[in-house]
Amino acid sequence: MKTTFTKTALLCMTAAGFVSLASGANAAAHSVSACLITKTDINPFFVKMKEGAEAKAEELGITLNSYAGKIDGDVETQIAAVETCIAAGAKGILITPSDGAALMPIITQAREAGALVIALDTPFEPATVADATFATDNFKAGVLIGEWAAAKMGDTSNAKIAMLDLNPSEVSVDYLRNNGFLQGFGVDIKDPTDIGDEDDARIVGNDVTNGNEEGGRTAMENLMQMDSGINVVYTINEPAAAGAYEALKSFGMEDQALIVSVDGGCPGVQNVKEGVIGATSMQFPLLMASMGIEAIAAFAADGTKPQNTEGLDFFNTGVELVTDEPVEGIPSITSDEALEKCWG
Amino acid sequence: MTQPIIKARGLVKRYGRVTALNQADFDLMPGEILAVIGDNGAGKSSLIKAISGAVQIDEGSIELDGKPINFRTPLDARNAGIETVYQTLALSPALSIVDNMFVGREIRKQGIMGKYFKMLDNKEMARIAREKLNDLGLMTIQNINQAVETLSGGQRQGISVARAAAFGSKVIILDEPTAALGVKESRKVLELIQEVRSRGIPIVLISHNMPHVFEVADRIHVHRLGSRLCVIDPKDHSMSDAVAYMTGAKVPDQVEMA
Amino acid sequence: MTDTTQTPKKGQDFESALDKSDKNVAAFERKSKGMVDGLQHLLHLNPTLVPVMVLVASVLIFSLPMVTDGKFMTMFNLSLVMQQVSIIGILAAAQSLIILTAGIDLSVGALMIFSAVVMGLLGVNLGVPTFISLIAGFVVAIGGGLMNGLFVTRVKLPPFIVTLGTWYIFLSILRLLTGSQSIRSQDIDAEAAALKIFGSYISIGSARITFGVILMIVVFAVLWYFLNKTAWGRHVYAIGDDKEAAELAGIKTDRTLLTVYMAAGAVVGVAAWASIGRVGSISPNAFAEANLQSITAVVIGGISLFGGRGSILGPLFGALIVGIFESGLRLAGLDVQWQVFAIGWLIILAVAIDQWIRKVSA
Ligand SMILES: Nc1ncnc2c1ncn2[C@@H]1O[C@H](COP(=O)(O)OP(=O)(O)OP(=O)(O)O)[C@@H](O)[C@H]1O
Ligand SMILES: [Mg+2]
Numbered sequence: 001m002k003t004t005f006t007k008t009a010l011l012c013m014t015a016a017g018f019v020s021l022a023s024g025a026n027a028a029a030h031s032v033s034a035c036l037i038t039k040t041d042i043n044p045f046f047v048k049m050k051e052g053a054e055a056k057a058e059e060l061g062i063t064l065n066s067y068a069g070k071i072d073g074d075v076e077t078q079i080a081a082v083e084t085c086i087a088a089g090a091k092g093i094l095i096t097p098s099d100g101a102a103l104m105p106i107i108t109q110a111r112e113a114g115a116l117v118i119a120l121d122t123p124f125e126p127a128t129v130a131d132a133t134f135a136t137d138n139f140k141a142g143v144l145i146g147e148w149a150a151a152k153m154g155d156t157s158n159a160k161i162a163m164l165d166l167n168p169s170e171v172s173v174d175y176l177r178n179n180g181f182l183q184g185f186g187v188d189i190k191d192p193t194d195i196g197d198e199d200d201a202r203i204v205g206n207d208v209t210n211g212n213e214e215g216g217r218t219a220m221e222n223l224m225q226m227d228s229g230i231n232v233v234y235t236i237n238e239p240a241a242a243g244a245y246e247a248l249k250s251f252g253m254e255d256q257a258l259i260v261s262v263d264g265g266c267p268g269v270q271n272v273k274e275g276v277i278g279a280t281s282m283q284f285p286l287l288m289a290s291m292g293i294e295a296i297a298a299f300a301a302d303g304t305k306p307q308n309t310e311g312l313d314f315f316n317t318g319v320e321l322v323t324d325e326p327v328e329g330i331p332s333i334t335s336d337e338a339l340e341k342c343w344g
Numbered sequence: 345m346t347q348p349i350i351k352a353r354g355l356v357k358r359y360g361r362v363t364a365l366n367q368a369d370f371d372l373m374p375g376e377i378l379a380v381i382g383d384n385g386a387g388k389s390s391l392i393k394a395i396s397g398a399v400q401i402d403e404g405s406i407e408l409d410g411k412p413i414n415f416r417t418p419l420d421a422r423n424a425g426i427e428t429v430y431q432t433l434a435l436s437p438a439l440s441i442v443d444n445m446f447v448g449r450e451i452r453k454q455g456i457m458g459k460y461f462k463m464l465d466n467k468e469m470a471r472i473a474r475e476k477l478n479d480l481g482l483m484t485i486q487n488i489n490q491a492v493e494t495l496s497g498g499q500r501q502g503i504s505v506a507r508a509a510a511f512g513s514k515v516i517i518l519d520e521p522t523a524a525l526g527v528k529e530s531r532k533v534l535e536l537i538q539e540v541r542s543r544g545i546p547i548v549l550i551s552h553n554m555p556h557v558f559e560v561a562d563r564i565h566v567h568r569l570g571s572r573l574c575v576i577d578p579k580d581h582s583m584s585d586a587v588a589y590m591t592g593a594k595v596p597d598q599v600e601m602a
Numbered sequence: 603m604t605d606t607t608q609t610p611k612k613g614q615d616f617e618s619a620l621d622k623s624d625k626n627v628a629a630f631e632r633k634s635k636g637m638v639d640g641l642q643h644l645l646h647l648n649p650t651l652v653p654v655m656v657l658v659a660s661v662l663i664f665s666l667p668m669v670t671d672g673k674f675m676t677m678f679n680l681s682l683v684m685q686q687v688s689i690i691g692i693l694a695a696a697q698s699l700i701i702l703t704a705g706i707d708l709s710v711g712a713l714m715i716f717s718a719v720v721m722g723l724l725g726v727n728l729g730v731p732t733f734i735s736l737i738a739g740f741v742v743a744i745g746g747g748l749m750n751g752l753f754v755t756r757v758k759l760p761p762f763i764v765t766l767g768t769w770y771i772f773l774s775i776l777r778l779l780t781g782s783q784s785i786r787s788q789d790i791d792a793e794a795a796a797l798k799i800f801g802s803y804i805s806i807g808s809a810r811i812t813f814g815v816i817l818m819i820v821v822f823a824v825l826w827y828f829l830n831k832t833a834w835g836r837h838v839y840a841i842g843d844d845k846e847a848a849e850l851a852g853i854k855t856d857r858t859l860l861t862v863y864m865a866a867g868a869v870v871g872v873a874a875w876a877s878i879g880r881v882g883s884i885s886p887n888a889f890a891e892a893n894l895q896s897i898t899a900v901v902i903g904g905i906s907l908f909g910g911r912g913s914i915l916g917p918l919f920g921a922l923i924v925g926i927f928e929s930g931l932r933l934a935g936l937d938v939q940w941q942v943f944a945i946g947w948l949i950i951l952a953v954a955i956d957q958w959i960r961k962v963s964a
Contacts, residue, residue: 212784225679242784242882417854430850436847447837491646
């Protein structure tokens, strides 16, 4: 699997310059056209998203133009992409907003121009800026791993919980997963949009990881300094979980703690298989995009707009618990099954 | 007739649209003190920079001891025995006096440390530096390891002159070496110039100080508008003549024309 | 110039007074103007004193029981801080080399990850012998440094622009190479465990000294030697101080600069290797702010951003100060934002002190 990455990467390198040209040139004037604008085109999550969109567009005969920011947070490129889509008369725009607030004016403009705008993965704030949001229920993703960890422990009164979050800005995915986990675990979460406002003594502390291994390791070391008895570790994503595991291992305590995470990337699932991560909640970028394209097709046909999932302000594209140690009452799939579905 | 030690012909140097050197000639005879005078902007510094490899000429030829030379860097000139005190002094403010004197020609320790680990012999360099500065009478400096930036402008000039005098083996070029010096220090530099000459090393001295020029120079090269106007003998001309030539107030006789 | 003509006679009569002048050499020593002036002078001579004082003071403050409840001042925690700063510390050593020449290197972090990724892709994913993948990683690091150096010396572009460009270039290549996907710790253990050698440690009491920490100290020691005991070091300082003067004084400035950039690249390669041991895995997304963090350590360590001034040991203390602050403030129970806040003030303070010290010469 790794070697395929390298090969693809090398191919990409040689072809990098042509990809964007090619996708632009495919645009035909008459058929229904749609746009996909991701945060970057190098993150496997978005690569998978693009695959899903392209496959579905092909199937439905929709012309798809794909754009991406250069890095996460590169909102200027996204704005320019939306402008291009408006100018091209796109019937629908699928976008993972890098910065919802900065994109709001241009998105409003796109909708006024008659395009259906669907936020993928990351909602706008408020979500109603877009016609619809197709996303992972991050709170639910957190709840699943929280419940799993609690069930796994049995008696949670002696739990010592480390919370490894994303970054200091407390963005929505960060607080949703964090609070979801705590609620699933059975902690009173107070404000569900605030990280660290809980006063449950079982929580040792929160620290940020920037969602990568280095940050995960450092944050875990820091929390171990506060209390070396930590036995439950929540992590924002699987790279952070891998880092936390390294820290625990260096302390010789990798067996003392349960690590849970969210994402469903292939290396993360592999880590579940190898016992590094106890359980992870898998999300489905491919599905988000293909359902988005279907919605655009429906809108183009008869003007129907997608409906939100009951009780949520977005359309839930699903989340599944991945673990090789299933517990009673929480549906889950094994790591082997998950390796078939993982992204990246 | 003796051969000039440095002989330059038809030097041209342009800085964009400014022509700093316009078909300039130059001759330095063995063992002489040659003064170069000229108005501000006449191209004196450009001339000596061309000779010392600090700038690359656009046209012309330079010979050292009859052999054509083409210095790409000041280091090339230095390796050929030509030491220059630039108008800007070329000192590194944060480095110490010793470091500045030995920059680019540092002395390494004897033995393994020096050979394989390239370790510097600071003691030896300090000793030599102290000696050279003493010779110059510039030991008004307390600590030879103090940074050059903590010295006065005149003291810095002294260091720069001492550096050139200490290491020049063939030619020493001084671009306004006394401009910032006090009366006493200027005198020291003039004495040093004569001392260096007595060692048989020729000197090029750029100066705006006519009394100094007329006191020490054997010949005076008058530079005007980017080229050599004439060379005069200080014994046959007055200071006012020299000034008149270099400002264009008076045209030198045909005989003296270069 | 015409005023000189008003002295028509040869010789300088006014100089005859010199014979009677004081034969004592003039003393240019400053008379001390009190404590503040004395301190300014002391710091000018020993720019590393400031970071050392800040380091000692911060350790003392965070050791107070009422601040961190005794959790800070343990051998274990102090050794942990060393581990946590080791990578940024080594990068700061590379950064110092560049900053001493009055440059700046925005590409160090990206180049480090690029190098680590090459080590990992070859050694782990492609099964190339570890030794060869390490060499390849170092070739990438030194080559990256060379590339920066060539643009700076041959094309005469400002280092800021060059390294801004190569930062993006290195980042994009490494993301394309990896698809932004990490190389897992377990895969490294199985295929090329030697890549993680710097994560191993020796225990002294409760302190835990990783090879990475030792490596960081060795890197600083070696660079200290070269910068202070060899002609090359003098030239680096001279170039940073005033490149034109250095050139006129007979230094091959461009060649020296090129060696500086390559040396920095080599140090980045060392950091890349060490980072694999430190992090465990190889992540294309880690150390995203390493370039700024390394500059922070250099600045707090008292090396002047204008070049030519400061000791290479300063950034070691600078990196440690940042680590101590982060650890101390965290153990004091403060929000992460306060760490960021404190580091910001430290940077401003450090540069203000640098400016103040430089006024000594004025
Ligand atoms: N680096 C440079 N770039 C552009 N023009 C220059 C440069 N150096 C010198 N010049 C120009 O070349 C001309 C000659 O300058 P130069 O420094 O040789 O004069 P100078 O005779 O030494 O004058 P001074 O007595 O003031 O030292 C001047 O017009 C100057 O403006
Ligand atoms: Mg001049």
